[in-house]
Amino acid sequence: MREGDVWFFDRVAPIYHRLMPRAKRSVLAAGLEQSDRELSRIIDLGGGTGRAASAIEGRPVVIDASRGMLTRVGADLPAVQASATMLPLPDASLDAVLIVDAFHHLPNQSTVITEVARVLRDGGVVVIRDFDPSTIRGRAVAFAERVIGMRSRFHATADLADQLATAGLEPIVVEDGFTYTVVGRKS
16 A cells, blocks of 8 residues: 555654654644544544554544554554545544644545545544645745655645535634644534
């Protein structure tokens, strides 16, 4: 399974979990609080080593296309290798989906959003945390990723909110800036 920037993450997996800061529980909680339902079935999509999943309560399933990253997921979290464009889940089977610092790496982003909308239950949410390329630091991140050969596609906060709305999800901007959090709630 070689999609998007998987090649890069397979290579850096041995050091990734040591170099990347932990995901902020308060930021993820603010996004998850936008749900209209109890959250018991959650996935961390593009979750790599599980740094976002390990920051929230429960046992979210980490789903990633990189086998190398998944081998670094802690034993306390379930992990599945799968494509974000064809989730191995039935319709309306999840309460929440986290995509933390990963959406820009996913190929066929509109298909990913459609897949996420398909697997969410009514009142469920997708919480997307990413970098805004319309900011100075966001442009620097985008440039750096291009230099090392990544195929990243970043979106400004409003653009991502529009994509969520097009997929039938109610967009909610929880945090704006260089790093932003946009939630899509399924009605």
